[in-house]
Amino acid sequence: MTEHAIIMRAVNKYYGAFHALTDIDLTVQPGERIVICGPSGSGKSTLIRTINQLEAIESGTITVDGVELTAGGDNVAKVRRDVGMVFQSFNLFPHMTVLENCMLAPMKTRKVSRAEAKATAQHYLERVKIPEQADKYPAQLSGGQQQRVAIARALCMKPRIMLFDEPTSALDPEMVKEVLDTMIDLAREGMTMLCVTHEMDFARAVADRVIFMNKGVIVEENAPEAFFGNPTNDRLKNFLGQIA
Amino acid sequence: MIREFTSAELLFIVGAIRWTLILSAIAFLGGAIGGLGIALARTSQGRALRRVAAGFIQVFQGTPLLMQLFLVYFGLAVVGLPINPLLAAAVALTLHASAYLGEIWRGAIQAVPQGQSEAATALALSYSDRMRHVVLPQAMRLAVAPTVGFLVQLIKGTSLASIIGFTELTRAGQIINNATFKPFLVFGTVAALYFMLCWPLSLLARRMETRMRRAITR
Numbered sequence: 001m002t003e004h005a006i007i008m009r010a011v012n013k014y015y016g017a018f019h020a021l022t023d024i025d026l027t028v029q030p031g032e033r034i035v036i037c038g039p040s041g042s043g044k045s046t047l048i049r050t051i052n053q054l055e056a057i058e059s060g061t062i063t064v065d066g067v068e069l070t071a072g073g074d075n076v077a078k079v080r081r082d083v084g085m086v087f088q089s090f091n092l093f094p095h096m097t098v099l100e101n102c103m104l105a106p107m108k109t110r111k112v113s114r115a116e117a118k119a120t121a122q123h124y125l126e127r128v129k130i131p132e133q134a135d136k137y138p139a140q141l142s143g144g145q146q147q148r149v150a151i152a153r154a155l156c157m158k159p160r161i162m163l164f165d166e167p168t169s170a171l172d173p174e175m176v177k178e179v180l181d182t183m184i185d186l187a188r189e190g191m192t193m194l195c196v197t198h199e200m201d202f203a204r205a206v207a208d209r210v211i212f213m214n215k216g217v218i219v220e221e222n223a224p225e226a227f228f229g230n231p232t233n234d235r236l237k238n239f240l241g242q243i244a
Numbered sequence: 245m246i247r248e249f250t251s252a253e254l255l256f257i258v259g260a261i262r263w264t265l266i267l268s269a270i271a272f273l274g275g276a277i278g279g280l281g282i283a284l285a286r287t288s289q290g291r292a293l294r295r296v297a298a299g300f301i302q303v304f305q306g307t308p309l310l311m312q313l314f315l316v317y318f319g320l321a322v323v324g325l326p327i328n329p330l331l332a333a334a335v336a337l338t339l340h341a342s343a344y345l346g347e348i349w350r351g352a353i354q355a356v357p358q359g360q361s362e363a364a365t366a367l368a369l370s371y372s373d374r375m376r377h378v379v380l381p382q383a384m385r386l387a388v389a390p391t392v393g394f395l396v397q398l399i400k401g402t403s404l405a406s407i408i409g410f411t412e413l414t415r416a417g418q419i420i421n422n423a424t425f426k427p428f429l430v431f432g433t434v435a436a437l438y439f440m441l442c443w444p445l446s447l448l449a450r451r452m453e454t455r456m457r458r459a460i461t462r
Binding site for chain 1: 357359360362363364365366367368369370373377378381382385
């Protein structure tokens with residue numbers, strides 16, 4: 001077991017001339033739950049997408065579980081096997097059943113047998129409380145159910161870190177809770193989690209640290225009580241005033 | 245001496261359908277393999293690969309099929325191969341089909357939402373697994389109808405092989421016409437035979453398109 005789950009050092013990311021991430025330094029301990037918030041375009045999604053290199057960075061280093069992403073070789077593949085991701089738009093594979101969605105990656109990248117992949121898939125579908133939907137296609141499920149399948153699909157890879165990119169933003173209000181409850185369960189079991197979300201109740205309930213980003217910079221970083229109770233940054237005060 | 249247009253002449257023309265079908269099949273299968281390569285190159289990360297594929301498509305979409313047939317036919321001699329109408333027609337039509345199918349399939353691949361590829365990447369799937377299991381199965385559904393539509397074009401396109409002397413349906417018609425001097429009857433028959441080949445395929449393409457549309461709005 002390495003000491004740190006994630007270490008980001010002086011990370012910079014550009015989209016053409018747009019400076020999306022500026023000198024990001026962030027260290028995450030194993031088991032830590034971090035919530036990242038900020039106005040749209042502040043770079044919060046970009047930040048977590050650099051951790052499994054869905055976005056390449058221009059400078060700096062990112063080390064995940066002791067593996068340096070930028071060092072080449074098959075490091076990126078190694079990191080992706082250990083880092084699960086849940087997207088705003090679910091991104092389930094529509095031509096596969098729920099079960100097949102959960103079995104594909106373990107069979108292809110972890111080389112587990114079909115029987116084992118199926119058992120693992122059923123186990124995690126049970127945990128996100130939709131085992132009865134296993135043979136349906138994603139389009140037959142509600143948004144909340146689809147997102148829970150997406151969480152199960154990521155868990156089937158037995159990741160050590162989970163990234164959530166606005167997992168409830170595309171959901172109808174009545175479905176937000178079922179997804180947040182699933183995430184809270186996961187947090188209680190000690191999963192290392194980074195969540196980009198505007199669900200501040202969720203942040204208060206589970207986060208060890210809340211990070212506020214603005215214009216590609218980490219502006220404020222604090223435990224939830226201090227973050228919400230005593231914000232120092234003006235931009236953050238303004239932001240909290242608007243979403244509360 | 246002018247021959248009559250009898251059942252023997254009709255049989256000769258009908259028999260030539262098999263060469264039209266063989267040529268279409270070779271070009272379609274060859275074009276499917278080439279087209280998949282072109283489509284993958286066009287949607288790849290490598291800029292050089294994308295440009296080469298784009299250039300290939302532009303050359304074959306921007307020149308008449310007849311010129312492509314001529315160039316391959318006479319080109320065979322230039323590279324020291326024997327002049328063979330079937331070989332020349334098969335190669336030219338395969339290249340032609342590769343370009344068109346490549347472009348159709350590029351569009352289908354790009355129509356699969358970016359998030360699909362991202363989700364597969366985040367699950368650590370390799371490029372080939374991502375394509376094979378996630379992107380291409382979805383792209384294929386979108387591509388079936390236009391692909392069948394192109395097959396119809398291809399079958400009609402094989403008629404140009406008659407000009408380099410390959411005896412398929414059209415050339416068989418020319419031969420019979422030269423002997424019977426009944427151009428309207430002969431070419432009317434030839435056209436009717438093409439129609440009998442192509443019409444069911446067109447219907448199939450349209451049915452697939454309707455089914456696709458229904459599947460999408462499901």
